[in-house]
Amino acid sequence: MQRMTRKATRHVSQNEGLIFEKSSPGKAAWMLPPLDVPEVESGELLGAAERRDLGNMPEVSEIEIIRHFTRLSTWNYAIDLGMYPLGSCTMKYNPRVNELVSRLEGLANAHPYQPEKISQGALRIIHALSDCLIEITGMDAITLQPAAGAHGELTGLLLVRAFHESTGNARKKVLIPDSAHGTNPATASTAGYAVENLKSNAQGMVDIVALAAQTNDEVAALMLTNPNTLGIFEQEIHKIADILHAKGGLLYMDGANMNALVGKVRPGDFGVDVMHLNLHKTFSTPHGGGGPGSGPVAVKKALEPFLPTPTLISKPDGTLAFDYDRPLSIGRVRSFYGNFGMFVRALAYILANGPDGLRQTTEDAVLNANYLRKGLEGLYDLPYVSASMHEVVFSDKWQAKKGVRTMDIAKRLIDYGFHPYTTAFPLIVPGALMIEPTESESKEELDLFLEAMTAIAQEADQDPELVRSAPHNTRVSRLDETAAARKPVLRWKPEPNRESEKT
Amino acid sequence: MLKAIGVDSVDDLFRPIPPEYRLGRDLKIPGQMAESEIVEWFRERSRENGDGRATFLGAGAYSHYRPVIIDALISRGEFLTAYTPYQAEISQGTLQSIFEFQTMICELTGMEVANASMYDGSTAATEAVMMAARLTGRHSVVVARSVHPEYREVLGTYAVHQAMRLVTVEFQENGRLDLRALDQAITPETACVLLQSPNFFGTLEDVEAVSELAHARGAMVVVAISEAVALGIVEPPRAADIVAMEAQSFGVPLGFGGPYCGVIATREQYVRQMPGRLVGETQDRNGKRGFVLTLATREQHIRREKATSNICTNQALVALMVNIFMTIYGKVGLRELARHNLAKSAYAVQQFAQHAKILFSGAPRFNEFVIQTGEDPEAINARLLGHKIVGGLPLKKFYPELGNASLWCCTELTTRTLIDTAVGHVADSERSLGRGEENAEEVARCNA
Numbered sequence: 001m002q003r004m005t006r007k008a009t010r011h012v013s014q015n016e017g018l019i020f021e022k023s024s025p026g027k028a029a030w031m032l033p034p035l036d037v038p039e040v041e042s043g044e045l046l047g048a049a050e051r052r053d054l055g056n057m058p059e060v061s062e063i064e065i066i067r068h069f070t071r072l073s074t075w076n077y078a079i080d081l082g083m084y085p086l087g088s089c090t091m092k093y094n095p096r097v098n099e100l101v102s103r104l105e106g107l108a109n110a111h112p113y114q115p116e117k118i119s120q121g122a123l124r125i126i127h128a129l130s131d132c133l134i135e136i137t138g139m140d141a142i143t144l145q146p147a148a149g150a151h152g153e154l155t156g157l158l159l160v161r162a163f164h165e166s167t168g169n170a171r172k173k174v175l176i177p178d179s180a181h182g183t184n185p186a187t188a189s190t191a192g193y194a195v196e197n198l199k200s201n202a203q204g205m206v207d208i209v210a211l212a213a214q215t216n217d218e219v220a221a222l223m224l225t226n227p228n229t230l231g232i233f234e235q236e237i238h239k240i241a242d243i244l245h246a247k248g249g250l251l252y253m254d255g256a257n258m259n260a261l262v263g264k265v266r267p268g269d270f271g272v273d274v275m276h277l278n279l280h281k282t283f284s285t286p287h288g289g290g291g292p293g294s295g296p297v298a299v300k301k302a303l304e305p306f307l308p309t310p311t312l313i314s315k316p317d318g319t320l321a322f323d324y325d326r327p328l329s330i331g332r333v334r335s336f337y338g339n340f341g342m343f344v345r346a347l348a349y350i351l352a353n354g355p356d357g358l359r360q361t362t363e364d365a366v367l368n369a370n371y372l373r374k375g376l377e378g379l380y381d382l383p384y385v386s387a388s389m390h391e392v393v394f395s396d397k398w399q400a401k402k403g404v405r406t407m408d409i410a411k412r413l414i415d416y417g418f419h420p421y422t423t424a425f426p427l428i429v430p431g432a433l434m435i436e437p438t439e440s441e442s443k444e445e446l447d448l449f450l451e452a453m454t455a456i457a458q459e460a461d462q463d464p465e466l467v468r469s470a471p472h473n474t475r476v477s478r479l480d481e482t483a484a485a486r487k488p489v490l491r492w493k494p495e496p497n498r499e500s501e502k503t
Numbered sequence: 504m505l506k507a508i509g510v511d512s513v514d515d516l517f518r519p520i521p522p523e524y525r526l527g528r529d530l531k532i533p534g535q536m537a538e539s540e541i542v543e544w545f546r547e548r549s550r551e552n553g554d555g556r557a558t559f560l561g562a563g564a565y566s567h568y569r570p571v572i573i574d575a576l577i578s579r580g581e582f583l584t585a586y587t588p589y590q591a592e593i594s595q596g597t598l599q600s601i602f603e604f605q606t607m608i609c610e611l612t613g614m615e616v617a618n619a620s621m622y623d624g625s626t627a628a629t630e631a632v633m634m635a636a637r638l639t640g641r642h643s644v645v646v647a648r649s650v651h652p653e654y655r656e657v658l659g660t661y662a663v664h665q666a667m668r669l670v671t672v673e674f675q676e677n678g679r680l681d682l683r684a685l686d687q688a689i690t691p692e693t694a695c696v697l698l699q700s701p702n703f704f705g706t707l708e709d710v711e712a713v714s715e716l717a718h719a720r721g722a723m724v725v726v727a728i729s730e731a732v733a734l735g736i737v738e739p740p741r742a743a744d745i746v747a748m749e750a751q752s753f754g755v756p757l758g759f760g761g762p763y764c765g766v767i768a769t770r771e772q773y774v775r776q777m778p779g780r781l782v783g784e785t786q787d788r789n790g791k792r793g794f795v796l797t798l799a800t801r802e803q804h805i806r807r808e809k810a811t812s813n814i815c816t817n818q819a820l821v822a823l824m825v826n827i828f829m830t831i832y833g834k835v836g837l838r839e840l841a842r843h844n845l846a847k848s849a850y851a852v853q854q855f856a857q858h859a860k861i862l863f864s865g866a867p868r869f870n871e872f873v874i875q876t877g878e879d880p881e882a883i884n885a886r887l888l889g890h891k892i893v894g895g896l897p898l899k900k901f902y903p904e905l906g907n908a909s910l911w912c913c914t915e916l917t918t919r920t921l922i923d924t925a926v927g928h929v930a931d932s933e934r935s936l937g938r939g940e941e942n943a944e945e946v947a948r949c950n951a
Contacts, residue, residue, distance in 0.1 A: 037850035072596035080580030106549030112760030121552030147622035186813035192664035288820025290587035292762035331660035336760025354535030
């Protein structure tokens with residue numbers, strides 16, 4: 001190959017083994033102050049329960065730990081290194097001020113059971129964020145307790161169930177469009193509902209006729225992502241809500257793509273009854289290599305009595321307090337009050353933007369996605385031509401003729417210095433290239449991406465093997481996932497008879 | 504860019520939204536703030552939030568020292584701003600660190616496999632119970648009442664919708680699960696027994712005895728652990744089938760309750776029913792060692808409604824904090840750390856016992872204990888708060904039958920001076936009620 005790209009250059013990266021391979025007795029990175037109470041005989045206090053050996057736990061020095069994790073970190077791609085066009089995952093910039101404020105002593109060291117009297121700061125943060133999110137979504141009430149988006153989905157469906165049960169019939173099934181994220185059906189089934197698939201029409205939207213035919217008094221809710229996973233706004237959203245409501249069903253909105261709507265349109269205004277948000281998508285809290293997330297659930301008035309305990313209330317004296325006396329509540333979905341540290345970050349993001357900033361964020365996200373769409377049309381097949389919001393889904397149909405599939409193109413993007421786009425779904429597009437730039441990218445970065453995608457389209461045509469065998473510039477080449485699953489090695493074990501293999 | 508796209512204005516891009524739903528006004532949220540204003544606003548909240556107070560609270564959230572290199576390392580953008588490591592070639596840093604995390608969790612819990620994390624201890628315990636139900640095909644669960652009350656609440660929320668029956672078993676006078684009652688509660692329909700050790704009162708359960716009873720009837724044993732530091736000096740529940748752990752104690756800030764780090768660990772034979780992400784070792788095309796997310800056929804993005812759980816993103820960055828903490832303390836340090844916790848609480852128990860009644864004295868405990876006072880602990884705590892000390896957790900809300908009982912926790916950060924001050928206030932309170940001598944007699948009896 002290997003044409004050098006404007007975005008990326010190869011450079012040396014350090015090798016590093018597993019931490020266990022660096023361990024040797026006597027090394028330490030810790031020190032405790034002298035014990036100011038009498039020493040104890042642990043054997044006497046614990047008897048047979050005393051543990052004497054910690055097995056293969058490592059013994060290493062501080063500089064080794066620093067180097068170990070720093071070296072590992074350099075093997076990761078990250079938003080801080082460049083565009084991360086993962087559709088539906090919304091990899092936007094994570095402002096550093098969020099990190100600073102979440103670490104302020106009184107917030108980071110607050111015990112969840114400390115008296116409410118000395119928790120007013122935390123309660124005000126929860127209150128302020130709740131108010132903002134209610135206004136942004138156009139809903140009536142909210143819980144911040146769910147720990148992630150999927151957890152929010154479950155909470156939302158439990159609220160749906162509680163609502164129906166209160167009317168005497170919990171109903172049996174949940175409708176889910178074939179374009180939905182995999183968590184939707186998994187959630188419905190965890191909430192005890194049967195899943196019924198709802199097909200999309202030729203425009204990539206909910207098929208209204210099919211919806212009307214499938215909606216009956218056994219349908220508890222429709223779980224809808226809007227804009228959907230194709231990045232298309234459900235234009236007949238008002239009809240969708242009406243059809244469900246006419247049969248007593250509820251409209252659940254998966255808020256994964258809320259970043260396409262903030263400040264421009266509110267789900268509460270177009271008929272949504274219950275929805276979750278992903279603070280780590282729309283509201284900039286860091287993905288951290290896969291969490292922590294946070295999945296607040298906002299509801300209309302009718303579902304408010306069922307929200308998880310506790311909820312936050314204002315007392316007559318102006319202070320805030322938790323209310324545990326909620327007889328109709330679905331109960332708790334998590335200990336304490338949810339991922340508070342994420343609330344702090346999300347609120348800092350909202351304050352840094354204000355109404356104008358949030359609206360512009362949405363506009364820029366949609367603008368960027370449409371700019372990429374325009375730049376890639378003609379290079380890649382666009383299966384659904386309906387207008388795009390914050391993301392666009394192409395397919396590998398044209399490249400597949402030369403044996404190049406979406407995963408190959410994705411892997412080749414790595415050589416050009418980008419993280420791949422999403423390949424795994426929507427399932428209605430075979431060989432999907434799901435691309436979401438977010439508002440964080442400048443035109444310069446978008447142009448580099450277009451340049452890379454253009455070059456890969458050419459390579460796929462002229463030198464398909466080059467693409468099929470990508471990536472070529474990474475520390476490791478494609479890994480054998482089949483072997484990993486067939487004979488899982490899920491932990492390190494010492495191998496006494498063999499010199500441990502160093503990477 | 505608009506010209507390239509072929510539209511006149513950004514608003515044209517929002518045409519797909521029916522006009523009647525478009526928001527024709529500004530959102531009613533606070534106006535844009537400068538960074539300096541944001542920092543000041545949150546500093547103000549921090550000051551309103553108990554900044555600078557020492558605490559005796561534990562109960563599922565523990566105040567341990569966090570070595571500074573934890574935040575230094577997790578603040579690296581390559582960890583902080585990376586996504587779930589689906590693209591293994593450019594995620595080896597996250598993947599290898601999770602593999603090390605899984606290994607250390609196995610070493611500490613005595614289990615054979617551990618996942619990459621769950622949301623927290625309460626959801627880990629709940630998912631572990633659901634896993635046991637899938638493995639046994641049974642739908643009844645026996646739950647020790649000494650399991651964290653909020654863990655039990657979460658389990659209750661999920662169980663209702665899984666057609667799962669929950670049977671609660673009481674604790675005995677020594678704080679441990681009542682084995683006779685447990686024996687009667689286990690039926691051929693029992694999927695598992697859920698207990699916690701150290702339990703909510705800080706008491707170590709006899710996991711082996713519980714396991715014998717459960718296993719004899721084909722039921723599994725799920726052990727929840729909320730104070731991970733205990734594993735440094737307390738035998739792990741090796742007889743358990745599944746361990747559901749909250750790892751917050753390992754370097755995760757208290758943070759008013761989250762984000763924390765749940766984990767599930769189990770036997771190799773059960774791995775395919777385990778929820779959550781797993782990292783496995785493999786090789787690349789050149790035979791070089793590398794790591795990937797594996798056994799994904801359990802998960803929602805492949806299995807959809809047939810998945811083992813709907814869990815998707817979980818707590819990777821928090822798991823990294825835990826990983827770094829475990830690496831720092833390691834084989835020797837963790838035991839020393841645990842020994843300090845043990846010594847501090849032993850001292851505190853001894854001091855409190857001279858003035859108030861210590862409940863559940865007949866079994867070993869780790870770093871928490873329950874004291875019973877004449878006066879309402881809320882009143883004692885209110886006075887302590889005046890001295891910038893947060894007293895133990897009043898238990899009336901969760902265990903009304905224990906009366907004026909409160910749950911106290913001492914860690915390596917609890918100084919002797921702090922303990923003596925708190926004991927002094929409890930002593931004053933007891934004296935004012937004329938109860939001092941009565942308690943001293945109790946102590947004499949307990950020690951006899």
